[in-house]
Amino acid sequence: MSEETVLTVSNATDCNVSMQADQKAKLPESDLSDAPTPRKQREVYDGVxxxxxxxxxxxxxxxxxxxxxxxxxxxxxxxxxxxxxxxxxxxxxxxxxxxxxxxxxxxxxxxxxxxxxxxxxxxxxxxxxxxxxxxxxxxxxxxxxxxxxxxxxxxxxxxxxxxxxxxxxxxxxxxxxxxxxxxxxxxxxxxxxxxxxxxxxxxxxxxxxxxxxxxxxxxxxxxxxxxxxxxxxxxxxxxxxxxxxxxxxxxxxxxxxxxxxSNISYCRLLSIPWVWMVLISIFIGVLIMGFTEPVLAVYLKHAFNLPTLYAGIAYAIQSVTFSGATLPIGYWVDRSLNPRLMQAVGLFICGIGCQLVGPAPFLPLPKSVAFTYLAMVLFGMGWGFTAVSSVPDILRTLDAHGLGSPGEMRAAAAGLFQAAASLGYGVGPMLGSTVTAAVGFEYGTSMLGAVYLLWTVLFSIAAASSDKLLIVQLENLVKGHS
Known part of the structure; x- marks a missing residue:
């Protein structure tokens, strides 16, 4: 082998080592603490x-x-x-x-x-x-x-x-x-x-x-x-x-x-605590989308004597807001903002929307179709924040633990997201029907909003304690506004 070839291989190796070190430095400390040692000859296979x-x-x-x-x-x-x-x-x-x-x-x-x-x-x-x-x-x-x-x-x-x-x-x-x-x-x-x-x-x-x-x-x-x-x-x-x-x-x-x-072991994957935090956030985040399905049209009919078309408009507003929010949110997550911060923001927005859709009995607000439509905007935006940022968060966690090739990790993350979202959307209508029948629409949505806000606090505390990069980004964000 010539001297020039040896130098080329050496430079490429140094470059790969440097890139791996930079990637690990960007990851949260907790995700790296118990990560297994990467295999010496990990299969490089991108799924296609x-x-x-x-x-x-x-x-x-x-x-x-x-x-x-x-x-x-x-x-x-x-x-x-x-x-x-x-x-x-x-x-x-x-x-x-x-x-x-x-x-x-x-x-x-x-x-x-x-x-x-x-x-x-x-x-x-x-x-x-x-x-x-x-x-x-x-x-x-x-x-x-x-x-x-x-x-x-x-x-x-x-x-x-x-x-x-x-x-x-x-x-x-x-x-x-x-x-x-x-x-x-x-x-x-x-x-x-x-x-x-x-x-x-x-x-x-x-x-x-x-x-x-x-x-x-x-x-x-x-x-x-x-x-x-x-x-x-x-x-x-x-x-x-x-x-x-x-x-x-x-x-x-x-x-x-x-x-x-995929060769990824789901038992190994689900043994990572933070994966469960994200899955619960996905489940709760999508819950409100199904919660209102069987009861919103009935509420609008009884409260305002509105035809079915107004319920259809409400759902359309929710979906259009979600579709419009996904692309810019994805851009922000890819460029700079921490996905865990984005998930917390999305859960908080959904919690506020739950208090306005009725509105909540303890709020000094009159019943209004405008509040209902505003809540649907918040539901779509909040779920957009959570949905878009959760998959990158799972991918980052899996990569920190060395679980599989990039293609395998993307498949696993997509599968986990689909499972949690489907379960949340499936439970939502049943929960909406039974809770509304028991306590009424206003109290039912208010109770669900309390769950959102409580989980936002717990999720934020867990994210802040396990992700030092998040603390640094929040400090920089506060300094930038001040």
């Missing part, structure tokens, strides 16, 4: 194979466009029934008992709870099924279930109504989980170097769809009754299904090299 780069930019853009449109329509379907289903279900219950209110919340939340359980299973089986086939089949099943749901409004018997609703929503939840996994896998295969773009597009598509769904559902319900919203969205999904079959390129050869099965 080389073949994923062989597809032309035109095909990649077609995949991006079709998957984004599909996700928008699917999330429109998810939010479609929010403004009117609670009222329709209450008209069918034989008595306003605790069990019946719980059942109404379960109908709304069961789809998300099933998604929480089914998503990891589909992630393991996607190589055998194929991502394009899984996306097409899941879209067909969602469209079919939405169409079937249009007929449940004609059922008079409460027991049959409940059984049909739960069965349809159960299948819809399984199909939605498959749709999410296949969409993510397709975009990872098409854009292996742009995971930020992939996540940004999917989040924006979800937010736009979730904003359209309640507003569209409220308008169509007022125009044509219970069945019309489901007819329309089912038909649109059917048209989208044809486009997927005709124009979505098959990238199974690329995805055959995608490493979907």
């Amino acid at each position: 194979g080389a073949k994923a780069n062989t597809r032309s930019p035109v095909h990649c853009n077609i995949i991006l466009l079709l998957v984004a449109i599909n996700n928008t329509i699917v999330w429109t379907a998810i939010g479609l029934m929010m403004p009117f289903f609670g009222r329709e279900a209450l008209n069918k219950v034989p008595s306003a008992s605790f069990a019946n209110h719980f059942a109404i919340g379960l109908i709304i939340s069961i789809a998300t709870l099933v998604e929480f359980l089914a998503a990891p299973i589909f992630a393991k089986d996607i190589v055998n099924v194929g991502s394009k086939l899984m996306l097409v089949m899941s879209t067909f099943e969602i469209s079919a279930m939405i169409f079937l749901f249009s007929f449940v409004g004609k059922i008079e018997s409460w027991s049959i109504f409940l059984a049909m609703c739960l069965s349809i929503r159960l299948v819809q939840g399984i199909s939605t989980a498959a749709n999410f996994v296949s969409s993510f896998s397709l975009l990872v295969g098409a854009f292996p170097e742009s995971n930020g773009l992939v996540n940004g597009v999917l989040r924006c598509a979800n937010g736009v769809g979730y904003a359209i769904g309640p507003a569209l559902g409220g308008v169509l319900y007022d125009v044509g009754g219970f069945a019309l919203p489901f007819y329309v969205v089912s038909g649109v999904l059917g048209i989208n299904l044809v486009l997927l079959v005709m124009f979505l390129p098959s990238i199974e050869t690329e995805l055959s090299s995608v490493k979907l099965k």
